[in-house]
Amino acid sequence: MTSLLDPHARGRVILVGAGPGDPDLLTLRAVEALRAADVVVHDGLIDMRVLDHAPAAAQRISVAKQRSRHTLRQEEINALIVAHVRAGSVVVRLKGGDPFVFGRGGEEVEAVRAAGLPVEVVPGVSSALGCAAEAMLPLTHRDWSSAVSFVAGQCQGLAEQEWAGLAGVGRTLVIYMGVSCAALIAEKLIADGVSPGMAVAVLERGTLPGSRAMRTLLADLGDMVERERVVSPAIIVVGEVVLLSDAEDRLAALARQAEHIA
Numbered sequence: 001m002t003s004l005l006d007p008h009a010r011g012r013v014i015l016v017g018a019g020p021g022d023p024d025l026l027t028l029r030a031v032e033a034l035r036a037a038d039v040v041v042h043d044g045l046i047d048m049r050v051l052d053h054a055p056a057a058a059q060r061i062s063v064a065k066q067r068s069r070h071t072l073r074q075e076e077i078n079a080l081i082v083a084h085v086r087a088g089s090v091v092v093r094l095k096g097g098d099p100f101v102f103g104r105g106g107e108e109v110e111a112v113r114a115a116g117l118p119v120e121v122v123p124g125v126s127s128a129l130g131c132a133a134e135a136m137l138p139l140t141h142r143d144w145s146s147a148v149s150f151v152a153g154q155c156q157g158l159a160e161q162e163w164a165g166l167a168g169v170g171r172t173l174v175i176y177m178g179v180s181c182a183a184l185i186a187e188k189l190i191a192d193g194v195s196p197g198m199a200v201a202v203l204e205r206g207t208l209p210g211s212r213a214m215r216t217l218l219a220d221l222g223d224m225v226e227r228e229r230v231v232s233p234a235i236i237v238v239g240e241v242v243l244l245s246d247a248e249d250r251l252a253a254l255a256r257q258a259e260h261i262a
Contacts, residue, residue, distance in 0.1 A: 010088045013081055013112050015105055017098040017124020020131055022207035023049045029122045038089040041081055045096035045233055047208065074104060078111035085117045097127035102152055102176050128174045128235055131206025135213035137237060137245035144240045145172045153178025153185050167194045172239035179234045183222025189238065194218060199242035204234040215242055
């Protein structure tokens with residue numbers, strides 16, 4: 001693999017995870033990659049302060065995607081990256097969170113490799129991990145959850161997705177891109193046997209200014225999203241670990257556990 005430190009290496013792609021939002025959560029490797037960039041192709045969820053690490057002369061290209069409206073189709077993004085690399089540019093493909101967790105990073109790596117071009121991946125702090133950590137919400141816990149699953153909650157094809165067994169006692173479910181169909185998600189999980197009283201958290205704009213961590217019960221999820229006017233980016237966490245993000249609820253949960261053991 002070509003080293004980022006080689007200033008003479010041209011014509012390559014560096015796929016970089018920008019983390020959940022806060023520029024301070026960039027990895028050292030990510031900053032190094034940005035400083036080497038001739039072209040930065042970035043998503044819409046990137047905090048613009050992240051781009052300050054790229055040279056002033058570097059070309060910045062937004063390929064922001066919104067629900068039902070894409071600036072460019074994925075195939076066009078792939079072609080754009082390949083074209084700039086073939087022109088001899090160091091292209092940083094900057095994606096929110098980690099590029100290999102619901103970031104289509106795998107598709108872009110395949111496209112670059114198919115074109116016979118060099119590519120490197122710089123992982124980032126995933127949105128789920130970063131937002132949960134900010135909210136003091138452990139996704140796993142020795143006493144409360146021994147498994148965690150990540151799913152995409154987009155409305156299209158939601159009914160066909162198989163989520164049975166992913167949420168419930170002792171398990172944590174993290175849902176990306178689920179705000180717009182939160183009510184349908186709650187109905188789906190309840191129909192699959194998850195208790196309507198299961199704790200749920202919605203983490204909005206995690207690690208960014210104005211971030212909010214809101215908690216409720218599964219049966220109230222859709223209503224709360226509407227009531228609080230939650231907007232993307234946000235993730236939904238379903239599981240008993242949600243209670244551990246609040247000191248009073250943590251004590252109550254521990255008390256219930258003690259009663260159960262007794």
